[in-house]
Amino acid sequence: MSTVSSSSALLLVHLRSVALATQAAAVLLAAGGLGMQLPLAMDGLILGALAFMNTLAWWYARRGDEPSAWVLTAQLALDIVGLTAFLYFNGGYANPFASLFLLPLAVAATVLPMRHTAGLTALVVAGYSLVMFAYRPLPHYHGSLGDSFDLHLLGMWLSLVVAALVIATFVARLAAALRAREAHLAQLREAALRSEQLAALGALAAGTAHELSTPLSTMAVLVGELRTGAGADQRADLDLLSRQIERCREVLTRNLTVTGQGRAEGGGRLGLEIWLRTLVDTWQQTRPQSRVHLSCLGPGEPPQVVVDETLRQALCSLLDNAADASAAVDLCARWDGQAVLLEVADRGAGIPSELAPRLGQPFVTGKQGGLGLGVYLARAVIERLGGRLVIAPRDGGGTLAHVSLPLAALAA
Structure with a gap:
């Protein structure tokens, strides 16, 4: 069963509120300000029933539930029936608000399946045809705003403004939601390709x-x-x-x-500083000529983390890149109650400008004899843990690899 997003349903509630408020204001202005004899009891009953239905739709959408296409079709059908009843008691097809028949169709055409839109179209045609031949005419008006024709033109202007604002707002918001969804799908496709x-x-x-x-x-x-x-x-x-x-x-x-989850040897817990010092000591056995300055900063004791073999390999890869650029490497760890921040910095020549946009893609490297997989694999591991890797020029020269990881992922 097809559904409509809760954000679209909530937007429709807001736009319906604007249309109902405009109709109510027009009735009050005509009856109170211009002294026209209108069926206020019936108008109040019709607009009140539509407002009650809109309140129920608002409550449903606020819960985050996605209404089915049938539920939204029923709401729009009630809008059409309510507008038909309102026009019947207020001048029929000659009422300027007859153009509001187009609003449910515009919504249906953008979010509902074709068969639902076709059914609502038939209902609109039937409703408009009904009020062409069966309606209660409005009383004639002669006053400060001119005659009935002048008042009709003013009503047409107001109806057009409301219809234009409602349609433009709904379509623009829907287009933005579609663009966001397309971007999300593109990210999912990229993640799937990276997994392969x-x-x-x-x-x-x-x-x-x-x-x-x-x-x-x-x-x-x-x-x-x-x-x-x-x-x-x-x-x-x-x-x-x-x-x-x-x-x-x-x-x-x-x-x-190592397993696919990357937890090493039972996933033992270590303090972050102890784990990093052990990692650096082990790494320097293969890079004895390199010097690593490790600093750990944060409130209280360093957080406990579950040893992750794939993360260890990712950090070693970043250390390798930094050591290839300069003999001295800085590794700084910071933490708070939400995240752990790791920075690997060198004082090398920096990232070539032509390479920077593609850094992190497989087989892209600026090193002689490099495979171009270190940063790519490190980024994949860090993103799997819910983190982010950003590589940028370092102030004063060199390169800075900034790793941010949620503390919950490291402690799980």
């Missing part, structure tokens, strides 16, 4: 890990054999090579065992 790319990269990484395990094992055996009979200087180099091989094996093993 990540799945393909994950499968490729798993296959690569299996293929690399054999040569790494062979290298470890050869290093052990070369250590026999090696001199002191050679032993130091072989020990370093052995540690790097073991480090590669640990990374491959972790990449094979």
